[in-house]
Amino acid sequence: MVDFIVNVLPVQFINGLFIAAGIYLVASGLSLVFGVLGILNFAHGSFYMYGAFFVFTYVGFTAGDFWPALFVAPLIVVVLGVVMEVIFLRPIYKADPLYQLLLTYALVLIFGDLVKIIYGAENLSVARPEGFESTITFLGSQFPSYQIFVLLPAGFLTVLGLYLFLNRTNIGRTVRAATQDREMIGALGVNVRLLYTGVFAVGAFLGGLGGAVLAPMGALYPGMDFDVIIEVFLVVVLGGLGSMAGTALGALIYGELKSFGILWVPELESVFIYVLMAVVLVARPQGLMGKQVEGGH
Amino acid sequence: MATSQDTVTHPAGALGKGQGALRDPVLWGFVAAFVLLFWTPELIIYMEWADFWIIFLTEAFIWSLFAVAFNLLMGYGGLISFGQAAYLGIGGYTTGLLLKYLVWMNFYVALVAAPIFGAFAALIIGYFCIRRTHIYFAILTLAFGHIVYLIAFKWYDFTGGDNGLIGVPVPEWIKDPTFANYYKFVLVICLVSIYLLWRIVNSPFGKTLTAIRENEVRADFVGVNVQRHKLYAFMIAGAFSALAGALIMVNERSVYPDLAHWTQSTQVLLMSLLGGVYTFFGPIVGAFLLLTMDADITQNYPEIWQLFLGGTLVLILFALPGGIVGFIQERDVNSADDMATQMAKQMAVFSRKSWYFFCGAVAFTAFFSVLQAPDSWWISEDWDFELLSLITWGIVPRTVLQLIVGAAVLWWLLRGIRAYQPLHRWLLLAATILSIVLHIYLETPLSGLLLVFLWLVFSFYILLQSDVRRAFSDGVAVEAKDAAQEAAE
Numbered sequence: 001m002v003d004f005i006v007n008v009l010p011v012q013f014i015n016g017l018f019i020a021a022g023i024y025l026v027a028s029g030l031s032l033v034f035g036v037l038g039i040l041n042f043a044h045g046s047f048y049m050y051g052a053f054f055v056f057t058y059v060g061f062t063a064g065d066f067w068p069a070l071f072v073a074p075l076i077v078v079v080l081g082v083v084m085e086v087i088f089l090r091p092i093y094k095a096d097p098l099y100q101l102l103l104t105y106a107l108v109l110i111f112g113d114l115v116k117i118i119y120g121a122e123n124l125s126v127a128r129p130e131g132f133e134s135t136i137t138f139l140g141s142q143f144p145s146y147q148i149f150v151l152l153p154a155g156f157l158t159v160l161g162l163y164l165f166l167n168r169t170n171i172g173r174t175v176r177a178a179t180q181d182r183e184m185i186g187a188l189g190v191n192v193r194l195l196y197t198g199v200f201a202v203g204a205f206l207g208g209l210g211g212a213v214l215a216p217m218g219a220l221y222p223g224m225d226f227d228v229i230i231e232v233f234l235v236v237v238l239g240g241l242g243s244m245a246g247t248a249l250g251a252l253i254y255g256e257l258k259s260f261g262i263l264w265v266p267e268l269e270s271v272f273i274y275v276l277m278a279v280v281l282v283a284r285p286q287g288l289m290g291k292q293v294e295g296g297h
Numbered sequence: 298m299a300t301s302q303d304t305v306t307h308p309a310g311a312l313g314k315g316q317g318a319l320r321d322p323v324l325w326g327f328v329a330a331f332v333l334l335f336w337t338p339e340l341i342i343y344m345e346w347a348d349f350w351i352i353f354l355t356e357a358f359i360w361s362l363f364a365v366a367f368n369l370l371m372g373y374g375g376l377i378s379f380g381q382a383a384y385l386g387i388g389g390y391t392t393g394l395l396l397k398y399l400v401w402m403n404f405y406v407a408l409v410a411a412p413i414f415g416a417f418a419a420l421i422i423g424y425f426c427i428r429r430t431h432i433y434f435a436i437l438t439l440a441f442g443h444i445v446y447l448i449a450f451k452w453y454d455f456t457g458g459d460n461g462l463i464g465v466p467v468p469e470w471i472k473d474p475t476f477a478n479y480y481k482f483v484l485v486i487c488l489v490s491i492y493l494l495w496r497i498v499n500s501p502f503g504k505t506l507t508a509i510r511e512n513e514v515r516a517d518f519v520g521v522n523v524q525r526h527k528l529y530a531f532m533i534a535g536a537f538s539a540l541a542g543a544l545i546m547v548n549e550r551s552v553y554p555d556l557a558h559w560t561q562s563t564q565v566l567l568m569s570l571l572g573g574v575y576t577f578f579g580p581i582v583g584a585f586l587l588l589t590m591d592a593d594i595t596q597n598y599p600e601i602w603q604l605f606l607g608g609t610l611v612l613i614l615f616a617l618p619g620g621i622v623g624f625i626q627e628r629d630v631n632s633a634d635d636m637a638t639q640m641a642k643q644m645a646v647f648s649r650k651s652w653y654f655f656c657g658a659v660a661f662t663a664f665f666s667v668l669q670a671p672d673s674w675w676i677s678e679d680w681d682f683e684l685l686s687l688i689t690w691g692i693v694p695r696t697v698l699q700l701i702v703g704a705a706v707l708w709w710l711l712r713g714i715r716a717y718q719p720l721h722r723w724l725l726l727a728a729t730i731l732s733i734v735l736h737i738y739l740e741t742p743l744s745g746l747l748l749v750f751l752w753l754v755f756s757f758y759i760l761l762q763s764d765v766r767r768a769f770s771d772g773v774a775v776e777a778k779d780a781a782q783e784a785a786e
Binding site: 040088097098101103107108109110112113114117230234237268270271274277278281285 | 375377379425428429431432433435436437439440441443444447448451559563566570602603604606607608610611614
């Protein structure tokens with residue numbers, strides 16, 4: 001027992017933080033877009049996938065130059081996202097939410113096969129950047145230094161950055177106002193169309209950034225978009241759709257549950273989160289920190 | 298969905314009070330379908346067509362049942378389930394595991410166990426899912442569907458994991474070399490099940506479900522137990538989906554986790570949308586159409602199947618929200634239009650045009666794929682027909698023919714859009730020409746069609762957007778366009 005508390009608990013907790021940081025990077029963009037635009041973007045997982053694959057391409061072209069890719073890849077994803085928003089989403093903001101859902105779902109299928117056509121169906125991988133290949137010893141255990149020095153700060157900075165952006169800047173305040181009342185914000189003279197495109201671009205950037213940061217940690221394959229989107233959905237439903245703090249909390253719970261679940265039942269670790277989600281939905285249908293609006297979107 | 302005025306199809310006096318089931322014309326329609334379809338295998342064997350057709354029809358009936366069951370949720374209940382394939386998997390694994398591990402298990406008992414277990418699973422999953430509506434419902438069904446897939450995929454000791462459950466014992470009569478016996482078995486089960494579903498959607502229960510779809514709050518106010526009705530609908534859909542899964546399992550005598558994979562949910566979603574969600578028989582049309590496309594594309598270009606599905610979905614959503622059967626049944630909207638109705642009407646005009654184009658393109662490419670591929674499943678090998686000599690014409694006459702057809706379609710298409718800005722006209726023209734050129738260049742029947750699809754969606758869409766914007770900014774352009782349309786028609 002003592003051994004568990006001293007040795008296993010902190011290690012698993014930190015491992016859980018890694019998972020949480022990774023999933024938060026992706027989920028925050030989805031949650032932000034949903035909060036403002038009211039669209040649940042199925043294709044957000046595709047942004048994640050494209051972010052990762054663009055890193056692969058960039059690193060391949062520049063022969064191992066990893067760091068700029070963290071910025072370049074998400075930017076290309078942003079271009080993709082803006083094109084998608086302007087052509088497909090703009091005209092349907094007032095349509096039935098299910099219609100919007102189906103449309104973004106269709107785009108998932110298209111994006112998915114395009115990746116398969118461009119990159120092939122085999123697993124690809126991105127090497128960890130120089131100096132971060134090894135592990136470091138911390139609390140008497142070995143941790144991959146990439147996770148410690150890149151992933152965790154990236155997740156933390158995203159939480160902090162989004163918080164400061166939404167609460168301390170004028171644009172952020174406008175964005176938050178748009179989550180409350182879209183028509184009023186338009187009547188007050190804000191260019192809502194531009195705001196929507198901007199928020200969607202930020203969401204796409206976060207999705208692409210998630211993919212870029214996570215790229216060196218696992219295999220890249222067509223279909224990773226769908227694997228991640230289900231997890232992201234779990235996280236945002238758990239935390240409450242549209243609530244940024246809820247997403248962070250959901251990601252944290254998800255990460256820790258997965259990390260500790262793997263200790264007990266390695267094969268069915270992913271089942272725990274579903275059970276928890278089911279419990280939360282019975283007790284608090286709007287999610288842990290969601291607004292008390294039944295039905296809604 | 299967008300066209301909620303197209304509510305449930307309900308033939309006049311179909312199920313009037315005190316008439317009894319025998320007076321229901323739809324029942325006789327089913328009987329007629331049964332009589333006509335029952336001897337199809339004999340016909341296929343007599344005509345010496347490929348056995349493929351018998352297998353194909355068997356699959357198409359099973360998928361039709363699945364699609365109709367799914368549409369009970371989507372079309373009648375307004376609940377879009379993104380994880381319906383879970384029940385397909387549950388049904389397949391229930392029957393498969395029972396037959397595989399219990400030696401004494403009777404085949405029919407194992408088959409009946411599938412819908413029962415499917416309904417039970419739907420009861421548990423539905424208990425959580427129906428608590429939330431719309432987007433939440435979609436997410437939850439997706440998540441629970443994925444968990445069913447994960448269990449089938451990871452639980453090696455029980456389900457065989459990704460190796461699947463192979464060599465499931467089935468009765469001897471199913472294993473006949475022409476596949477005719479199983480075809481007939483499936484035909485009977487599917488027709489009876491679909492008829493049951495027809496009775497269900499036209500029962501007071503079905504009507505209540507539709508009322509809930511239209512206005513949940515109001516239905517609640519008049520005393521309907523909304524949650525319970527939704528749960529029942531979820532269970533019914535789950536039961537029939539599981540039955541379809543069991544039938545697929547028996548057909549292949551094996552079951553893999555892929556049966557519960559989300560791509561299967563996508564297919565059934567698309568079948569419903571393609572055929573028409575607000576119609577009862579639409580999903581059957583959609584199932585047949587999609588399986589036909591599937592047979593062609595997966596044979597030639599398996600890697601773009603999802604791209605094709607996605608492109609089709611976008612096209613349906615933008616151009617044909619009511620689906621095929623919904624489109625045929627579409628009636629004109631009343632006058633005294635507000636702006637929204639005007640927009641809807643403009644949309645409908647575009648739908649119609651793109652739809653004609655689509656039909657033309659399908660017929661056109663189907664024709665050429667017959668010409669191009671004498672060995673494929675379209676014709677059996679020994680079909681000695683003079684048309685085959687056309688193939689020796691080679692590529693030049695084929696290209697010329699395609700260009701003529703393409704030009705005719707273009708001319709027809711462009712006739713109606715003179716009222717548009719020149720830029721948009723050129724855009725459409727360029728997009729269509731490019732798609733036809735690509736079509737010829739790639740020499741492919743259906744993937745060429747896919748490109749036509751995508752380009753049309755893009756060009757129509759850009760066109761439509763500017764059009765709607767203009768409708769708001771000045772009414773003159775709209776009037777001019779209406780006049781032009783009247784002149785064209």
